Amino acid sequence: MIQQWFTPAQHNHWANWFLKERHRFSITGLSRSGKSMLFTSLMTMLKYRSEGQYECLPLLEHLPMNLVEHMWVEPIDGFNMFPVEEHLETLHQGQWPTPTEDVYGFKLVIRLKQISGVKKYLLPYTDVVFEFIDYPGEWLTDLPLLNREYAQWSDSSWAQQMNRPQRDYAHAWHQGVEAFDFDAAPTSQNVATLVGLYRNYLKHAKDNGITLLQPGSFLLGNNSYDWQQHGFTPLPSSVSSDITHPWTVLFSNNFKHFQQHWLQPLKRKTFRQADKQIVLIDLFEGLNHSKQHLYQLKETMSHLAETFTYGDDSWVARHVLRQQNISKVAFVAAKADLIPQAHREPLLRLLKQVTAGAVARFADKPVTFEHFLVSAIQATDPGSSATSLRYRNADNKYLEADFDPLPESIAAMSADEHFPVLPAKVPEDYLPRILNGRGLDRLFQFLLGPSS
Numbered sequence: 001m002i003q004q005w006f007t008p009a010q011h012n013h014w015a016n017w018f019l020k021e022r023h024r025f026s027i028t029g030l031s032r033s034g035k036s037m038l039f040t041s042l043m044t045m046l047k048y049r050s051e052g053q054y055e056c057l058p059l060l061e062h063l064p065m066n067l068v069e070h071m072w073v074e075p076i077d078g079f080n081m082f083p084v085e086e087h088l089e090t091l092h093q094g095q096w097p098t099p100t101e102d103v104y105g106f107k108l109v110i111r112l113k114q115i116s117g118v119k120k121y122l123l124p125y126t127d128v129v130f131e132f133i134d135y136p137g138e139w140l141t142d143l144p145l146l147n148r149e150y151a152q153w154s155d156s157s158w159a160q161q162m163n164r165p166q167r168d169y170a171h172a173w174h175q176g177v178e179a180f181d182f183d184a185a186p187t188s189q190n191v192a193t194l195v196g197l198y199r200n201y202l203k204h205a206k207d208n209g210i211t212l213l214q215p216g217s218f219l220l221g222n223n224s225y226d227w228q229q230h231g232f233t234p235l236p237s238s239v240s241s242d243i244t245h246p247w248t249v250l251f252s253n254n255f256k257h258f259q260q261h262w263l264q265p266l267k268r269k270t271f272r273q274a275d276k277q278i279v280l281i282d283l284f285e286g287l288n289h290s291k292q293h294l295y296q297l298k299e300t301m302s303h304l305a306e307t308f309t310y311g312d313d314s315w316v317a318r319h320v321l322r323q324q325n326i327s328k329v330a331f332v333a334a335k336a337d338l339i340p341q342a343h344r345e346p347l348l349r350l351l352k353q354v355t356a357g358a359v360a361r362f363a364d365k366p367v368t369f370e371h372f373l374v375s376a377i378q379a380t381d382p383g384s385s386a387t388s389l390r391y392r393n394a395d396n397k398y399l400e401a402d403f404d405p406l407p408e409s410i411a412a413m414s415a416d417e418h419f420p421v422l423p424a425k426v427p428e429d430y431l432p433r434i435l436n437g438r439g440l441d442r443l444f445q446f447l448l449g450p451s452s
Contacts, residue, residue, distance in 0.1 A: 021126055021127070021128045021129070022128075022129045022131070023128070023129065023130050023131070023275065023276060023447070023448065024131045024274040024275050024276070025130060025131065025132055025274055025276050025277070025278060025447070026133075026271070026274035026276070026277040026278070026326065027039075027132060027133070027134065027277075027278050027280065028140060028277055028278065028279045028280065028304065029137055029140070029278075029279070029280030029281075029334075030137040030140060030141065030211050030280075030281075030282070030300065031099060031136065031137035031138055031206070031211075031216070032099060032137070032282055032285065033137060033280040033281060033282045033334055034280055034282060034334035034335055034376060035100065035134055035137070035280055036087065036097045036098075036099065036100050036134060037087075037096070037097060037334075037376045037377065038280065038334065038374075038376045039082055039084070039132060039134055040084055040087040040088065040091075040097065040376070040434075041376035041377055041434045041437050041440065042376075042440060043073070043082070043084045043108065044084070044088070044431070044434050044435070045434065045435060045437070045440065046071060046108065046110070047071065048435055049068070056435040056436065056437075056441075064112075067112045067113050068110060068111070068112060068113075069111045069112065069113050069125060070110075070111045071108070071109065071110045071111070072109050073106050073107065073108055073109070074106065074107040074109060075105065075106060075107070076105035076106060076107055076131060076133070078105070078269065079103060079104060079105025079106070079133065080102065080103070080104050080105070081104060081105075081106055082104040082105070082106045082132070082134055083104070091426050091430045092430070094425065094426050094428075095426060096426060099136070099137075100134050100135065100136050100137075101136055101220050101224070102136070103133065103134065103135045103136075103269075103270050104133070104134045104135075105131070105132065105133045105134070106131075106132055107129055107130065107131050107132075108129070108130040108132065109127050109128070109129050109130075110127070110128045110129075110130075111125050111126070111127050111128075112125060112126045112127075112128060113125055128448075131274075133270060133271075135270050135271075136216075136217075136220055136224070137216070138213075138215075138216025138217055138219050138220055138224075139216065139217060139224075139266060139270070140216075140304060140307075141211070141212065141213060141214055141216045141300065141303075141304070142214060142215050142216050142217050142263060142266075143263065143266075143267060143271065143304075143307045144214075144303050144304070144306060144307055145214060145215065145255075145258070145259065145263060146259055146263050146264065146267065147306075150232070150240075150248075150251060150252040150255035150256070151240050151241075151243075151248075151252075153214070153234070153255065154234040154235050154237075154240045154251075155234075155237065155240070157214065157234040158234050158236075158237070160212060161173075161174070161234075164290075164292045165208075165209075165210060165289065165290060165292040165293050165296060166205060166210060166212075166296075168208075169201065169204050169205040169208055169210065170201055170205070172197070172200065172201065172204075173197055173198060173200070173201035176194075176197040177194075177197070177236060180193075180194060180197075182235075182236070182239050182245075182247055185246060186246050186247050186250045191231065191250070192228065192231075194233055195218075195227060195228075195231035195232070195233055197233075198218075198233035198234070199218050199219070199227065199231075202216075202218060202219055203219060206219060208289065209285045209286065209288065209289040209293050210293070210296065211285075211293075211296060211297050211300045212296055212299060212300045212303070215227075215258065217258075217262065218231065225258060225262045230254045230257045230258065230261075231254060232250075232251040232254040232255050232258070233251065235247055235248060235251060271307075274326055275325070275326060275327055275328070276326065276327070276328045276329075276330075276447050277326045277328070277329045277330070278329075278330045278332055278443070278447070279301070279304075279329060279330065279331045279332065279355070279358070280332050280334050281297070281301070281331065281332065281333055281334065281351065281354060281355070282333075282334055282335060283297075283333050283347065283350055283351060283354065284335055284338060284339075284419075284421045285297075285421075286354075287350075287406075287418065287419040287421070288418055288419060288420060288421045289418055290413075290415070290416060290417070290418055291410050291411075291413035291414075291415065291417065292415075294350070294354060294410045294413075295410060297354050298353065298354045298355075298356065298357055298410075299357070301354060301355055301357060301358040302357030302358055302360075302361065304358070305357070305358035305361035305362070306361065326367065327366065327367055327368065328367070328368050328369070328446070328447055329362075329367060329368070329369040330369070330370055330371075330372055330443055330446060330447060331351060331352075331355045331358075331359075331369065331370070331371045331372070332371075332372045332373075332374050332439075332443060333347060333348070333350075333351045333371075333372070333373050333374070334374055334375075334376065335375065335376075336373035336374055336375045336438065336439065337375035337377070337378050337379050337380050337437075337438065338379070338380060338389075338421060338422050338424065339389075339403065339406075340382075340383065340386060340387050340388060340389055340403055341382070341386065342386040342387050343387065343403055343405065343406050344373055346405065346406035346407070346408065347373060347406060348371060348373060349408070349409070350406065350407075350409075350410065351371050351373070352371055353409060353410055354410075355371070370446050372439055372442060372443050372446075373438075373439055374437075374438065374439035374440060374443055375437045375438040375439060376434070376437050376440070377427075377430060377433050377434045377437055378433045378436055378437055378438065379391065379424040379425075379426070379427055379433065380422065380424055383400045383401070383402070384400060385402065387402055387403050387405075388400055388401060388402040388403065389401055389403070389422065391422050391424040391425075392424065392425050392427065393423055393424070393425060394423060394425055396425065401422060403419075404419070406419065
């Protein structure tokens with residue numbers, strides 16, 4: 001027996017090396033990019049594929065259905081389990097899952113039977129382990145602040161607000177700053193007033209599709225940073241340039257507190273090292289507003305690429321050098337069911353343009369990447385033409401919408417051009433529509449396959 005060759009500790013070590021194929025995924029997605037729905041669909045698909053032998057994910061050759069012996073979910077130490085049952089119940093009630101405002105972690109373990117040669121007897125099975133962590137997208141945009149000084153962030157924040165599209169939503173905040181008396185002492189009440197004005201701007205901008213908002217953690221509830229106790233805002237350069245000014249001293253200290261007591265622990269715990277990354281992007285949020293929103297989304301993606309470590313993920317790097325870098329990246333446009341098949345190619349081109357800055361960040365590193373269009377749930381039906389879709393609206397009316405062509409590039413859009421997004425409600429037959437979601441099989445086939 002194999003067990004007789006090792007002590008229990010040695011056997012566990014041997015099993016971890018030879019019986020487990022482990023994949024650590026970093027699911028990188030901004031707020032409203034569809035992370036929670038992706039997790040819900042993926043867990044549901046794999047459950048039905050392994051337990052119900054349902055023919056979903058048909059192209060996923062690396063997890064052949066006839067070899068799946070069992071599948072189970074385990075918690076990751078220190079994290080709450082992802083509430084997939086709650087999300088399915090929300091869908092059953094006809095509502096889309098609410099955005100994540102807490103952090104969840106889970107392992108999905110799939111046991112594959114061995115069927116060939118000696119492996120069948122010496123290695124009777126292989127466990128394929130997926131580790132996923134779901135977190136609020138607002139945290140993602142805050143991580144680059146770890147590499148900033150307060151004055152740098154304050155100046156860059158003002159510069160962004162002076163350009164479109166941010167400036168379209170910053171009028172009330174700017175008027176409040178102009179009227180504010182910075183000669184007055186930064187009492188608790190005065191600080192609360194100024195931070196409240198800034199937070200209202202952040203909320204207003206987020207509601208209108210702005211992605212590059214910092215600190216995004218100020219927008220979340222009780223599970224996030226205590227902005228009421230340790231809040232800060234950008235300061236006018238006439239104030240921030242004076243390092244002895246009471247407001248500059250206070251906000252510089254609060255900014256350091258944010259870095260040391262919130263961002264650093266957050267990065268250590270939540271943004272663990274991963275070898276594969278899914279970058280989830282909602283292009284429809286930008287298309288629904290303006291070309292400036294798409295350009296800003298491109299800028300946001302470029303900044304976020306600085307946060308992660310890319311490079312070699314060979315066996316030697318992981319087991320000898322104890323390094324684990326991201327070696328495969330999938331850029332994913334979510335909610336692709338909201339556009340007809342005839343317009344998928346232009347949507348893919350836009351995805352490649354929006355991610356061009358991020359791709360450039362690891363162009364000289366051994367990183368394999370591809371772009372994908374994915375539907376976590378098929379919420380629409382084909383229309384009467386190749387450029388139309390049918391869907392149910394909030395009043396449960398079954399409607400058909402015809403789509404104008406998407407632009408060939410962001411630059412080709414006129415300044416105020418936008419493309420409305422279908423307000424599709426949750427279909428009553430949501431479960432088979434999840435199981436027939438498009439693109440997830442190709443996505444995971446790429447991530448699980450050998451590196452090129």
